[in-house]
Amino acid sequence: MTTNDELRGRFEAAFMRNYGVPPVAIARGEGCSVWDVDGRRYLDLIGGIAVTSLGHSHPALVEAVSRQVATLAHTSNLYLHEPEVLLAEKLLALLGEPARVFLSNSGTEANEAAVKIAIKYGKTHGRGYMVATENGFHGRTLGALSLTGKPAIRDQFGPFPLDVRFVPYGDADALKSAVTEDCAAVFLEPTQGEAGVIPPPDGYFRTAREICSSAGALLVADEIQSAIGRTGHWFAHQAEGVVPDVLTLAKGLGGGMPIGACIGFGEAGEVFAKGDHGSTFGGNPVSCAAALAVLDTIERDGLLGNVVTVGALLSEGIAAVRHPLLKGVRGRGLWLAAVLTAPKSAQVQAVAQEAGFLVNALQPDAVRLAPPLVITESDVQTFLDALPGILEAADV
Template identity: 80%
Template sequence: MSNKSEALSRRFEAAFMPNYGVPPVALARGEGSRVWDVDGAEYLDLIGGIAVSSLGHAHPALVEAVSRQVATLAHTSNLFLHEPEVLLAERLIGLLGAPARVFLTSSGTEANEAALKLAIKYGKANGRPYVVAAENGFHGRSLGALSLTGKASIRDQFGPFPADVRFVPYGDADALKNAVTAECAAVFLEPTQGEAGVVPPPDGYLRAVREICDTTGALLVTDEIQSAIGRTGHWFAHQHDGVLPDVLTLAKGLGGGLPIGACVGFGDAGTLFAKGDHGSTFGGNPVSAAAALAVLDTIESQGLLEHVKTVGTLLAEGIASVEHPLLKGVRGRGLWLAVVLTAERAARFQTAAQHAGFLVNAVQPDAVRLAPPLVITAEQVTSFVTALPALLDEASHD
């Protein structure tokens, strides 16, 4: 680290709670898919703020929309309505193509909290006292969302939890069928598990889950906090399987960098909440809603869904073509991929990539997550693939 980075890191460490440690890079600015640190070093951003920066950094459409809105009306609370939030809810329903109602939040965790409250209300009204979620799933860190998160290392020390949640192996339809009875209120699943290492479901799994929920009357809740808004080449990842959930949660890429989330209820699930059942002071904030509309408009007008498929295939095939003893393979869809290693060297790979000018995320000890801006170019993707053998060599050394 240079003097600037070291000084800022020391200030961070002194001022913040230690739950993040000290991040290794101090960023100063960004443009497109590139960012620069406080010392002027340039990086290709292959993590995009954890699948958040859909349009990259300083995209003109996002800058214009946010600047215009903040100069007009920055906040209203939920005591008053404004047109950007209505336009956004209408737009999401249109993209989903089914009758629905929307609750806007300011984060993914809040969206999942809303979904859990919907499930609890549904369960209490129908004699259904428990919900089912997946082992190694991740739905957030507040107590409600954490109760759904099947990762013991971050969960166990904060129990007991407010909801009865039963966990089953992800991708195992038989285990799910055994766990979901007429007393189950809801099933919470990610269409692809993100924090577990970008783990897609087996073929036919989500359709089997939909059938199990239909048979038993349990609500199907799909957590698309990371996977939606074009990340996998469709607007929503559940569209790959032709499955419509009862409740859908969104965040991250929806705002392109501005904090926003959404809980969408389809059909009867959209009217489970009564007046006063739930709320959010910042949910549907005008500036965040304007940002989300700009993201959706730009993805559509620039044909980014097809771009994600094309460039994502280039990236996945490029990684798969590399032969190296540390590389096991690649998994995921679109521009949401994991470089899977044969040994627990992901942290070393992340460091090697950083030194070479690439920002990636060691999401699991043997898996490196890639979630770049949807606007990343073929040339930028190729630069990473070209560098990959050297990065694997570096990560292999003690």
């Protein structure tokens, strides 16, 4: 029995069954590589689900976290500290719009804050329901799950506390019909992540902005996966030339440390009064220091450009592969899905792992790639060279 097998057995005995048993026990990481407990190296092409923006053990992140934890690790929300102020100011500067920030521990919590903003806004303006999209994903807590249009993970936990109307993603006419003057908010991902990295038709997000503005509903942009450079822009909505009323962030913001943010623009930023919301650990000094290091490093090292260049190489390289199992590729920047002609993503993930590459079987016919933003052309080419053989071995 390998050390990996032994640790997986202990995991299975100790933990609830909601994750199953993950296939690999990772011991350490450096750059875009990780090593399992048996010393085997893998190229990490999933990045902790679009989280490890700077890769593993990046010196800037290590230094920032080490310095901060040795100085001040926690204050609660009873007191303020400079790293949280610096982070909020940095986010607002990158957005370039007047807004207010709430810091949380995760994406689900950021969306919970957005839900409460929408509820209070709705009560103030006499609006009762919200709109979200079929197959959209906004989290697993009950408020966020109310907005998540995936029956397989949602139905067994109903009824839900929110009145939510679901529309097909990318269908502007259906969205317009659903958003009336009784609608409090529309929750949208600029690209659907967990559904399979599915971009909408061109102009869809701009049209959604117009629909919400016309009806007086809030537009909530869920950028938990798509922000912090993942698509080649600081925030995916910036590529569309629109400003949402509420923006939610997490994942790549902390580079591996747990942090999320809910940002309200204009009236949405003024909805919360003292005592309306809070978090004991939200805005933790160590996580804020990590987020500042991530943002500063992306800016200093020109990683948005790297995302565009290397993302194009990866996307075009996948598209150029000719194999019966591969239908094509979709997504933006370093947030892609290799789309299959058959429901064999689990087999592709397993074979890729054996070949030394970590990818994610996101949907039965879609394999997600969300590597660190620091990934190189050489790393990508190594994967592209191996991809035909991976597909061949998986197509049995």
